[in-house]
């Protein structure tokens with residue numbers, strides 16, 4: 016069918032001209048180019064790792080937790096309010112560090128993760144306080160001269176009228192609820208030991224209960240908190256606790272410019 020061929024197109028200026036029809040292959044990268052590429056990949060991987068480390072939770076769970084803490088009315092609003100603070104905090108970081116190229120994702124990734132400062136700002140603007148619970152090395156929390164364990168603080172230190180706690184850490188895969196074996200994310204083939212970043216999780220504690228997405232609630236004993244205020248890794252609902260925040264409603268009169276810590280708790 017040689018005759019039906021379309022007319023030979025005019026040679027394009029962009030087409031590489033070779034003396035034969037041999038396909039021109041791109042030359043392999045030089046050692047220096049390859050090294051630069053590798054360094055770029057490494058930097059990108061490290062940046063992603065840093066994002067996860069600096070952020071609270073993962074996969075939007077912080078938004079769900081803040082709804083369970085009654086800070087926001089629904090998840091959509093929570094995400095929108097948190098997303099809206101990313102640029103503001105990013106501008107601040109650029110100014111502080113003098114680095115015009117400060118990675119945006121270190122501050123937050125829309126609908127997914129937000130750094131501590133973004134969450135604090137969003138929570139404060141919603142009329143709440145956001146305060147880190149300081150865990151001492153000797154496994155206690157100093158409450159005006161008296162040492163309380165985290166378990167006791169969580170049990171007694173929250174009420175739905177005032178607020179509750181935001182637990183940030185690593186979700187466990189297998190956990191135990193009164194002798195019953197439970198499994199989180201049964202469809203995820205990975206596990207929190209080998210793939211900790213994917214199992215980062217934030218959850219609310221209100222009225223002595225772990226409050227999860229979709230209205231699920233479990234008693235605090237499912238955390239199996241023990242030595243060093245950390246969960247028993249073989250039984251706990253969470254495998255690891257990284258940070259705990261006390262989230263309480265601001266009681267200052269309306270109109271006062273609360274920065275998140277306007278009265279002593």
Ligand SMILES: [Zn+2]
Pocket residue numbers: 143144265266267273274275276277278
């Ligand atoms: Zn306040």
